[in-house]
Amino acid sequence: MSRFTGRVAIVTGAAGGIGLAACARFASEEALVVAVDLPSADLDAAVRAATEHGSAALAVGADVTSSDEVAGxxxxxxxxxxxxxxxxxxxxxxxxLASTVDYPEDMWDRVIAVNLRGVWLGIKHTAPAIIASGGGAIVNTASVAGLQGSRGLSAYVASKHAVSGLTKSAGLELAPLGVRVNAVCPAPIETRMMRSLEASMRPDDADEARKTIAERLPMQRYGEPEEVAALVAFLASDDASYINAALYPIDGGSTAGR
Ligand SMILES: NC(=O)c1ccc[n+]([C@@H]2O[C@H](COP(=O)([O-])OP(=O)(O)OC[C@H]3O[C@@H](n4cnc5c(N)ncnc54)[C@H](O)[C@@H]3O)[C@@H](O)[C@H]2O)c1
Known part of the structure; x- marks a missing residue:
């Protein structure tokens, strides 16, 4: 499948697990890839993943909380x-990981800044460029935490619920201009982020935390970054031409109930 031949796809968080898989997936379908992550992040793997598929890739260091750097x-x-x-x-x-009452204020602000402001700034600065190119698609990464609560993760849950709402409003505004806006809502995926949460939950035995989380999932395993990337590529492609302002769980069924 080559649904992105000649098209340009920007991926933020491209040095991380899901972003890297998305760079590879877009490039495998002949997109030109712009891999964005913090200036301190190593984007070599993202560029390699794209060029290995014979596609061109550009690495850009930017903090998504900075309007100037997003415009950049x-x-x-x-x-x-x-x-x-x-x-x-x-x-x-x-x-x-902390209760809502004890949540550190500086960390609260940082989570909202990256997960919400960063996504808003991405839409704000990219939508005009997509419109100028004749239309296209934006896919936001929300989470199952954008659909339901989770003890100890109130800032993350609040930020991801906000991304869900932002996706709906932006989708309503931008669809008439030719830009579809959707969100993916992953359950636990095999990346650094889950390793960090497992270690916070059980500092003495992170592997046990991982086992417990996985056993509670209907498919009794985490998702793979490539599985998320496949959904992202679908939503970004013309195959999803009538899908807009929608939230797509990719969770092995975990939000369907217990
Ligand atoms: N892994 C999961 O279980 C899971 C589940 C649901 C949603 N998500 C979401 O998926 C997305 C990707 O996460 P991941 O699992 O690949 O984790 P990850 O930690 O591997 O990747 C996140 C990337 O974002 C980058 N980043 C962080 N702050 C940034 C900033 N200010 N500016 C630019 N880049 C910044 C990091 O450097 C990192 O490379 C996140 O939005 C996360 O909330 C992950």
């Missing part, structure tokens, strides 16, 4: 490839 990654994409068709608005942080 859009400008870099246009300078390098002349257009923008897709944004995978995916950078995010888990914050810390």
């Amino acid at each position: 990654y859009v400008a870099a994409a246009r300078d390098a490839f002349g257009r923008v068709d897709v944004l995978f608005n995916n950078a995010g942080i888990e914050g810390t």
